[in-house]
Amino acid sequence: EVQLVESGGGLVQPGGSLRLSCATSGFTFTTSWMSWVRQAPGKGLEWVANIDQDGSGKNYVDSVKGRFTISRDNAETSLYLQMNSLRVEDTAVYYCVRDRLPSVYRGLDVWGQGTTVIVSS
């Protein structure tokens, strides 16, 4: 069974930092791109960042560029999101999501249960 399990969310003050983790299992992690998608309370979905299969290619939404860093550890089959200089508007549920294969687009086909980040003083 394919599983994505996020952790690391919590309450942090504006300007603070958090590191989200996503432990994966049940699929070949080393060939999959991975994404983070977030959802603010009562709002829609916002794609945050993705990373290619070996970590050499990364993309970010403009609102997090320079503050967030996506990374992966293929040996540990884990995905990470380092979030610095957090703002109130970063408050959201953050989902770890399986993304495409290098030569095959399949949508965002597997989602974790999400981890909640609250930025507040």
Added chain:
Amino acid sequence: DIVMTQSPLFLPVTPGEPASISCRSSQSLLHSNGYNYVDWYLQKPGQSPQLLIYLGSRRASGVPDRVSGSGSGTDFTLKINRVEAEDVGVYFCMQGLQSPRTFGEGTKVDI
């Protein structure tokens, strides 16, 4: 960035009746490979989103054939042939053609 616009934003439905959601993109999502890079997702109440349709019309694993996607270029449609109670939730379209990926606002479907 590509803007995705959904309509309607709220859709009351009747079990057994058809339902349809529209999604329009600010740029063509047709790739040179002939595929339209648009997906549809459903977020049921209290759950994580789930993939329904990718590349415009391909059903994800486990999605019933009464759910279908169509369209090309900038105009796309998600259709449910016969609505069931399990179909309630918020439906999102998303473009996967270029970064940043962008979602529509969401369409809330309720009985």
